[in-house]
Amino acid sequence: MGSEVRFRSVDLARLAGVSTQQIRNYEESGVLPPAPRTESGYRVFEEAHRQALLAFRALMKGYGPVTATPVMRRVHGGDVPGALALVDAAHAALHEERVALSAAAEALRASAGAGPATPSSRPALRVGEVAGLLGVRTSALRVWEAAGLLTPRREHGTGYRLFDPADVRDARLVHTLRGSHYPFDRIRPVLDGLRREGSxxxxxxxxVARGEALTARTRAMLEGAGALHTYLGSVTAAGRDGEPAGDGEGRPRPR
Incomplete structure (x- = not known):
């Protein structure tokens, strides 16, 4: 790639389908590497900026702005390990979603054909234990109960909430469906049917729809990670060409 390649803000804006102001915001926030200015103060974007923009837009599709933005900022701050740690964390969170989805599906299969829930000899769990099992706050369980989604019984004398196995199953299913942004009024009839018929x-x-959505997101994340890998390769190559890879403050130098 030649250093003679130059882009205006409007050129990058058209490439990404955003406004020219958004391109300027990207540069100011560190999503793009620092851009040199003309004597009159206009930004001059180069090939590195185009590659950074493509990497960021690809990351946005899979990881969302909450992860994509700090990833690019860390790359341009010279903290590539920190950027990759954010990518790893996003993949770990997606894996946890898959585990929760699998557990919910297993709970549904186990309850199929069993009819309405019956008392079990398994010990009941208190609200804190269920919250720890699902990885949510106890306040979330109380909100779900107030909405009529959960109906744990109360311990005689203490009034503590006690979650029997069927209640834990319901809480797990609510947690999974809320993760898919299902509103309470759509979750309630599903649980009613499950309690009544066992399926x-x-x-x-x-x-199934949630599983398909997770698969689509995984593919988008892989595409974004590939674009980031390509961009990091170009940043590394800049350093190998004999020009410092940073701008003196740890940030990659545009090519």
């Missing part, structure tokens, strides 16, 4: 076709469909 729910609507819930099965919802779990």
């Amino acid at each position: 729910s076709e609507a819930l099965r469909v919802a779990l």
